[in-house]
Each structure stands twice: as structure tokens, then as C-alpha cells.
Amino acid sequence: xxxxxxxxxxxxxxxxxxxxxxxxxxxxxxxxxxxxxxxxxxxxxxxxxxxxxxxxxxxxxxxxxxxxxxxxxxxxxxxxxxxxxxxxxxxxxxxxxxxxxxxxxxxxxxxxxxxxxxxxxxxxxxxxxxxxxxxxxxxxxxxxxxxxxxxxxxxxxxxxxxxxxxxxxxxxxxxxxxxxxxxxxxxxxxxxxxxxxxxxxxxxxxxxxxxxxxxxxxxxxxxxxxxxxxxxxxxxxxxxxxxxxxxxxxxxxxxxxxxxxxxxxxxxxxxxxxxxxxxxxxxxxxxxxxxxxxxxxxxxxxxxx
Amino acid sequence: xxxxxxxxxxxxxxxxxxxxxxxxxxxxxxxxxxxxxxxxxxxxxxxxxxxxxxxxxxxxxxxxxxxxxxxxxxxxxxxxxxxxxxxxxxxxxxxxxxxxxxxxxxxxxxxxxxxxxxxxxxxxxxxxxxxxxxxxxxxxxxxxxxxxxxxxxxxxxxxxxxxxxxxxxxxxxxxxxxxxxxxxxxxxxxxxxxxxxxxxxxxxxxxxxxxxxxxxxxxxxxxxxxxxxxxxxxxxxxxxxxxxxxxxxxxxxxxxxxxxxxxxxxxxxxxxxxxxxxxxxxxxxxxxxxxxxxxxxxxxxxxxxxxxxxxxxxxxxxxxxxxxxxxxxxxxxxxxxxxxxxxxxxxxxxxxxxxxxx
Numbered sequence: 291x292x293x294x295x296x297x298x299x300x301x302x303x304x305x306x307x308x309x310x311x312x313x314x315x316x317x318x319x320x321x322x323x324x325x326x327x328x329x330x331x332x333x334x335x336x337x338x339x340x341x342x343x344x345x346x347x348x349x350x351x352x353x354x355x356x357x358x359x360x361x362x363x364x365x366x367x368x369x370x371x372x373x374x375x376x377x378x379x380x381x382x383x384x385x386x387x388x389x390x391x392x393x394x395x396x397x398x399x400x401x402x403x404x405x406x407x408x409x410x411x412x413x414x415x416x417x418x419x420x421x422x423x424x425x426x427x428x429x430x431x432x433x434x435x436x437x438x439x440x441x442x443x444x445x446x447x448x449x450x451x452x453x454x455x456x457x458x459x460x461x462x463x464x465x466x467x468x469x470x471x472x473x474x475x476x477x478x479x480x481x482x483x484x485x486x487x488x489x490x491x492x493x494x495x496x497x498x499x500x501x502x503x504x505x506x507x508x509x510x511x512x513x514x515x516x517x518x519x520x521x522x523x524x525x526x527x528x529x530x531x532x533x534x535x536x537x538x539x540x541x542x543x544x545x546x547x548x549x550x551x552x553x554x555x556x557x558x559x560x561x562x563x564x565x566x567x568x569x570x571x572x573x574x575x576x577x578x579x580x581x582x583x584x585x586x587x588x589x590x591x592x593x594x595x
Numbered sequence: 596x597x598x599x600x601x602x603x604x605x606x607x608x609x610x611x612x613x614x615x616x617x618x619x620x621x622x623x624x625x626x627x628x629x630x631x632x633x634x635x636x637x638x639x640x641x642x643x644x645x646x647x648x649x650x651x652x653x654x655x656x657x658x659x660x661x662x663x664x665x666x667x668x669x670x671x672x673x674x675x676x677x678x679x680x681x682x683x684x685x686x687x688x689x690x691x692x693x694x695x696x697x698x699x700x701x702x703x704x705x706x707x708x709x710x711x712x713x714x715x716x717x718x719x720x721x722x723x724x725x726x727x728x729x730x731x732x733x734x735x736x737x738x739x740x741x742x743x744x745x746x747x748x749x750x751x752x753x754x755x756x757x758x759x760x761x762x763x764x765x766x767x768x769x770x771x772x773x774x775x776x777x778x779x780x781x782x783x784x785x786x787x788x789x790x791x792x793x794x795x796x797x798x799x800x801x802x803x804x805x806x807x808x809x810x811x812x813x814x815x816x817x818x819x820x821x822x823x824x825x826x827x828x829x830x831x832x833x834x835x836x837x838x839x840x841x842x843x844x845x846x847x848x849x850x851x852x853x854x855x856x857x858x859x860x861x862x863x864x865x866x867x868x869x870x871x872x873x874x875x876x877x878x879x880x881x882x883x884x885x886x887x888x889x890x891x892x893x894x895x896x897x898x899x900x901x902x903x904x905x906x907x908x909x910x911x912x913x914x915x916x917x918x919x920x921x922x923x924x925x926x927x928x929x930x931x932x933x934x935x936x937x938x939x940x941x942x943x944x945x946x947x948x949x950x951x952x953x
Contacts, residue, residue, distance in 0.1 A: 292801075293801055293802070296797070296801040297798075297801065300794055300797050300798070300801075304790065304794055307790075394631050394633070397633070398633055401633035401635060402633075402635055402836060404818070404836065404837060407822075495789070495790060499789075499790055499793065500789045500790060500793045500813075500815045500818060500819075501818065502789075502814065502818065502837065504633070504634060504635060504789060504813055505630075505631040505633055505634065506630070506631065506634075506787065507789045507790070507813075509785070509787065509788035509789070509790060509791070510788075511790070540791075540794065541794055541798065544781050544794055544795050544798040545798045545801075545802065547780065547781040547782060547798075547948075548748075548779045548780075548781055548798050548799055548802045548804075549802070550779075550947055550948045550949070552949050554951045554952065555754075555781075555782035555784060555951045556782075556784055556951060556952075559782070559783075559784040
């Protein structure tokens with residue numbers, strides 16, 4: 291029983307940064323912009339988030355630093371890809387390379403320092419319930435926030451007028467423009483939201499997961515977040531499933547190794563990625579609800595005034 | 596305004612050429628690093644050694660390093676870049692630089708190369724490595740003494756001989772203290788991913804391990820063990836900062852003396868291609884202070900360290916029994932020989948797990 295609880299806790303912790311970063315990217319892509327710089331924005335968020343928390347002693351301020359840093363990074367992207375209509379794929383990749391270098395520079399002063407990680411919720415009685423107590427009532431604030439965020443985004447995209455306009459920009463920017471919507475401004479906000487989420491997801495790593503900063507500590511999670519958006523076929527509900535599935539396979543393969551299940555560890559390390567590929571194939575074969583990529587995703591839009 | 600800028604630029608150019616001229620009589624030494632110098636582990640220790648080198652011979656040499664150089668064919672470009680910049684002795688500090696280094700070495704016979712942890716050599720390319728399994732043996736003794744559950748947790752990077760020989764040395768040592776000791780092994784299949792290393796440490800502890808050992812590079816596992824009130828060993832570098840009440844000891848890579856020796860040889864014109872595989876006796880690595888353990892355990896560790904240093908104790912003393920229960924052929928007389936240790940691809944008896952790829 292205790293082991294099951296421990297596994298669920300580890301899965302939630304491993305999935306949360308993926309979920310937050312992927313939520314941001316989902317909104318960005320729904321507006322028609324493909325920002326491949328998630329990894330770069332995450333790692334800068336990690337460096338600034340840790341720096342903020344280390345300087346002020348507050349996890350909350352650290353998280354804010356992470357959000358602001360990610361947003362600033364995304365503004366660089368917005369300036370290039372939206373303002374100057376540069377190729378989005380190239381700009382996104384450049385943003386990642388920039389972020390990795392920049393985070394090393396920002397973080398150089400904090401390497402080797404440690405902080406007290408984010409506190410976990412504790413409600414006497416409720417948190418002590420066996421099996422589900424700590425899972426439901428004993429998480430850190432990031433976990434609850436990530437779930438609130440994705441629910442909020444679902445509501446925004448499908449239940450508000452603003453969400454409808456955002457999706458319209460992603461599906462057909464010419465029509466949206468003709469109807470009088472400021473496509474580039476809306477996309478800029480979406481990119482900024484994606485950047486803020488990526489920054490927060492990055493900050494989660496040094497603030498809650500492993501409370502220290504080391505260059506390169508995101509270790510490819512930004513790319514996984516990007517894959518999750520495709521995996522979810524741009525739907526918030528499936529995104530949650532995908533993020534937790536990915537986290538679960540990651541953690542379970544480690545436990546399987548500890549138990550000595552005779553499967554090669556290399557294969558088990560590849561399982562999460564294999565699962566992604568399989569689900570993608572299944573989704574693309576399904577008649578209804580298959581891939582629903584925003585029609586204008588990744589295309590440059592220059593308003594004709 | 597423009598005039599003064601021009602003057603300034605000319606001045607800078609002059610200054611540049613002057614410093615280049617004075618640098619010409621200095622020996623240029625280059626380094627290729629795998630990670631960032633701030634990785635707190637593998638690369639950081641090489642950087643400390645470079646700094647020691649500069650401190651010792653700074654008036655005679657000029658050093659350059661390139662960090663974050665990916666392993667594989669891409670490394671070739673970086674190594675050649677150092678050659679073209681005039682470096683006469685180049686240290687390439689990771690296993691994956693082996694073939695690129697050899698390729699560049701063959702192209703530039705007048706430049707000398709030093710490759711860490713590899714096995715391919717050339718008249719102008721040496722290799723150097725350390726007998727870390729000696730340190731792992733000491734850790735095995737401590738781990739068996741400190742474990743209450745009798746279960747050790749081991750986080751491996753990749754199932755290569757260096758890591759496998761470390762696991763075997765640990766278990767052979769632990770069995771001398773507790774014949775029934777168990778070890779749970781998790782392969783992270785990465786050298787560096789703090790999140791994954793932390794997850795692996797959590798999984799091991801959740802499955803009952805109470806002493807965590809790692810052969811991956813970040814202090815994440817140490818920090819998790821500290822959070823859960825267990826014990827752990829550092830890796831490559833001093834990690835006690837991440838577990839003041841957790842770290843028992845750590846194997847510290849100390850490349851400094853070797854780098855100084857090789858650069859001195861280069862300066863004296865006596866450098867030649869060699870294969871150096873040093874242990875505790877030649878100070879290729881050191882043990883961090885033995886902390887967080889009772890005096891008697893500390894004594895066992897210190898005695899073992901002294902015995903290994905003097906050559907009285909060999910971690911792979913024959914007979915070594917393999918997992919299949921058969922005795923491993925003893926090629927080195929009283930011990931397994933260097934080739935058997937450097938190419939170790941079997942688990943010893945007492946490890947329940949199966950070696951990946953076997």
C-alpha cells in the first residue's frame with residue numbers, strides 16, 4: 291500500500307513540469323504559432339526561478355521569476371517570428387540554443403547552492419488517510435496549480451468568446467483578420483502565455499523537484515512537452531492523460547528495474563517514447579477525433595493592412 | 596569622436612599582437628569538456644585540475660578549454676579548432692571523444708593528445724584513467740555496515756565495464772561484512788538528468804534500500820536520500836553540501852597531479868605515448884572525508900584504504916565467483932588482471948539482477 295502511494299506521488303511530481311509546459315505550448319499552437327523553443331524557455335525559467343528563490347528565500351517569488359523569465363524569452367520569439375515574420379521553426383530552435391547558453395550564464399553564480407524546496411500541503415486528518423491522503427491533500431502548490439491551469443484553459447478555449455477567437459486565429463488567420471481581429475496581437479499574447487508556462491515548468495525543477503540548479507537540468511523535458519501537445523491532438527483533456535501516462539511509464543520502468551523484472555533497461559527507458567508513438571498511430575487511425583492540428587499552425591502571417 | 600575610436604582600435608590591435616607575441620614562447624595546452632564547468636561532477640573536477648595546472652605552471656603555459664562539447668563525430672571539429680589555435684598538448688576528457696581524438700591525432704602528428712578513459716592509442720596519443728573500483732570497494736564496506744535493511748540501492752548510468760566493475764567491487768566488499776546483502780540496481784541510461792536520477796533514488800528507497808550509491812553525475816540522488824533520512828555516496832566530486840547528514844564519502848576525481856606531470860614532460864620534451872591507469876597509490880582519485888558514520892566503520896574504511904593503497908588488498912582477489920556460480924578464470928595470478936577488470940561484463944554472485952545485454 292505504502293509503495294503504491296509512493297509511486298503515485300513520484301508520478302505526479304514527474305508529470306507536473308511536463309503538464310505545465312505542454313499547457314502553455316498548447317495555447318500557443320492553438321493560436322497558430324509553433325514555438326519549438328520550449329526547452330530554452332524552460333531552462334532559463336529554471337535558472338531565474340532558482341535565482342529568485344535563492345536571493346529572496348521565497349518559493350513564490352522564485353516561481354514568479356521563472357514565469358517572467360520565460361515570458362521575456364517568448365517575447366524574443368514573438369519579435370522575430372511574429373513581428374519580423376521569420377521562419378517559426380528556425381526561430382524556435384534558435385531560442386532553445388540561446389536559452390541553454392543564457393541559463394548557464396545566469397545560473398553560474400548559483401551552482402552548488404541549495405534551497406528549501408516548495409512546502410507540501412498538510413491538512414491534519416485528511417493528509418493522513420492511507421493511500422490517497424498524501425496523493426490528494428499532500429502535494430506542493432505547483433501540482434494543484436497545474437491542474438487548475440489545464441481546467442482553466444479548457445474552459446477558456448471551449449467556453450469563452452476569447453477562446454473561440456484564439457482558435458480562429460490558429461485555424462484561419464486570413465479570415466480572422468478579415469473579421470477585424472488583431473491576429474498578431476492575439477498570437478503575441480498566446481506566445482507570451484506559452485513562455486510564462488514554460489518558465490514556470492522550468493522553475494518547478496529547482497524549486498520543488500531537485501532543489502538546486504545545474505546547467506542543463508531540464509534534460510530534454512521541453513521537447514517531451516512539445517511531443518505531448520501533438521500526442522493530445524491539441525485537446526486539454528487528452529493532454530492531462532498524456533502527461534500523467536508519460537510520467538507513470540517513466541517512474542514504473544524505474545521500479546520494474548528495482549524489482550528485477552528481466553526486461554532490458556534500455557528498452558524500459560524507451561517505453562515512454564514508444565507509448566507516445568503508439569498512441570499517435572492509434573489516434574491518426576481513429577475516424578473521429580483524430581489529429582486536429584490547427585490549420586494555420588506554423589505559417590507566417592503578414593497583415594495586408 | 597571617430598578619430599579617437601580609430602586610435603582606440605589601433606591600440607587594441609597593437610596590444611593584441613603584443614600579447615600574442617609573448618604567448619608564442621608559452622606552451623599552449625587545450626582541454627575538451629563534456630559538460631559545463633559548473634556541473635559539480637565530472638567536468639568540474641577536470642576544470643579544478645586545469646586550475647591546479649595553471650597555478651603550478653602558469654608562467655610557462657597558456658590553457659584553453661571548450662565546454663559542453665558533445666561526444667561523437669562533432670567533437671572532431673572542436674579538437675581541430677584547438678589544434679589550429681596552436682595548442683601542442685590537448686586533453687580530451689570523456690570516453691566518447693576516443694575516435695574523434697584518434698582521427699585528429701593521426702592528422703596532426705606533431706601535436707600530442709591525452710584521452711581520458713579510452714583504450715585507443717597512437718604514437719602521439721596517450722590514454723589515462725583511474726581505478727575507481729578501488730574506491731567502490733571501500734564504499735561497499737561502509738554501505739554494508741551502515742545499512743539496516745540489508746538492501747543497497749545502486750543507480751547506474753550505462754552498463755559499461757567501468758560501471759559494472761564498480762557494482763561488483765561494491766558487492767564483493769559488502770559481502771565480507773554481510774554475506775546476505777542485497778543490491779537493487781536501476782539503470783538511468785543517462786549520465787546526467789537530475790530529475791531522472793532523483794526519481795531513481797526515490798524508487799530505490801521506496802523499495803527498501805537505505806544506502807544509495809550512484810554512478811551518474813548530479814547530486815540529485817544525494818539530495819533525495821537526505822530528504823528521506825537515508826545515507827548516500829557522492830560521485831566524482833564533493834557532494835556533502837547536498838547531504839550534510841547523508842554523505843558517507845565520495846570518490847573524488849583528482850586529475851591535477853597527472854596533468855601537471857604530463858605538461859612538465861611536454862615542456863621537457865620527454866612526452867611519449869603512454870597508458871596510465873592509476874589508483875589510490877598514484878593519487879588519480881581520492882576519497883572524501885569519511886563522515887556520518889561511527890568510529891568503528893570509519894576505521895574499517897581507513898584500514899581498507901591503506902591496504903588497497905599499499906597493494907595488500909585487491910578488490911578482485913581470486914577466486915571471484917560469477918553470477919552463474921562458476922569461478923571466473925584468474926588471469927592475473929592472485930587477482931583478476933587489468934583486461935578482465937577493464938572489460939568486465941558479468942555480475943558476481945549475490946547480485947539477483949540480470950546485467951542488461953547479457
